[in-house]
Amino acid sequence: MKKTIAVLAFSILVFACTSKKEGNMLVQGTIKGLKKGTLYLQKMQDTVLVSVDSVSLLGSDKFLLTDNVDSPVLYYLTFDGNTTNKRILFFGEQGNITINDKVEQFGFSPEITGSKNQEVLDKFYKIKGKFQNQRLEFIKKDFEAKKANDQALVAQLEKDYLKLTKRRILFTANFAITNSDSEAIPYIGLTEMYDASLKMLDTVNNSLSEKVKNSVYGKSFQEYIDRIKNSEK
CATH class of the missing domain: 2.60.40.1120 (Carboxypeptidase-like, regulatory domain)
Incomplete structure (x- = not known):
């Protein structure tokens, strides 16, 4: 017993x-x-x-x-x-x-494996890093041009930097639309598209699948866009 x-x-x-x-x-x-x-x-x-x-x-x-x-x-x-x-x-x-x-x-x-959303995020960050490196180069050149008082070069660098910014925004939007069935996309929209136009934000949001729109970040992205629209009324 x-x-x-x-x-x-x-x-x-x-x-x-x-x-x-x-x-x-x-x-x-x-x-x-x-x-x-x-x-x-x-x-x-x-x-x-x-x-x-x-x-x-x-x-x-x-x-x-x-x-x-x-x-x-x-x-x-x-x-x-x-x-x-x-x-x-x-x-x-x-x-x-x-x-x-x-x-x-x-x-x-x-090393992270097994998360499809992480794969999308890693792919985005890899290309984003190239834009960041170019931005750092612009900052360095701008500093040197101002130090040398080269106003013509400063003006040209400002124009080139605006073009770089537009390319970054356009890349982010195209990447988002291409991967619109990933919950990582509205997160990218919230954290990386802060300087995108409302029209571009709407385009990305409308491309999202219903599954993604109903996700945590999908709902937050919609709320973010709604706030911008309400502030512009």
Whole structure:
């Protein structure tokens, strides 16, 4: 009888330790060099960053975190210790997502697979980086031209910079329309199309699929456009 009770108690204990609630999104991976610490899975809720899951690591650099995703949104992967201000930002969605990184360069260039929205975002940021590099070149040339008091060159650089800005906006709009079935697009619209015309914003918004329009960022993008329209009345 005592043996039966002991086995039953052990079974309950094992079940309790292994019955961690799993959501429809599993985030797993390896943080090389992380021997001890706690990893946190976080997201924004009502403008507040909250932790939805965590795991303590001791002697292992592998992790598994989970959450229920109703609509794809950005998540943060952070850990305690000396680098609490560093974080990995990724698009969370239903399914299995794998994140591999190194503790020394945490968040600098993580390998993220399994998220289709993240793939779209990475593709956009890769081309956006080229525009950023060109912008930095313009800033450098403008500084040197002003230092040399070359007014003709300053004027020409201003014209060229406006052309670069227009190309960036047009690229962003075309990219959004081409990938209009991705929830990453309204997020890009909210964060990257701040200087686009209302007509262009409307064009991008109208190209979105119904699924995307009903997503978290899809609704926010619509609200953003509505605010602009109301302010212009």
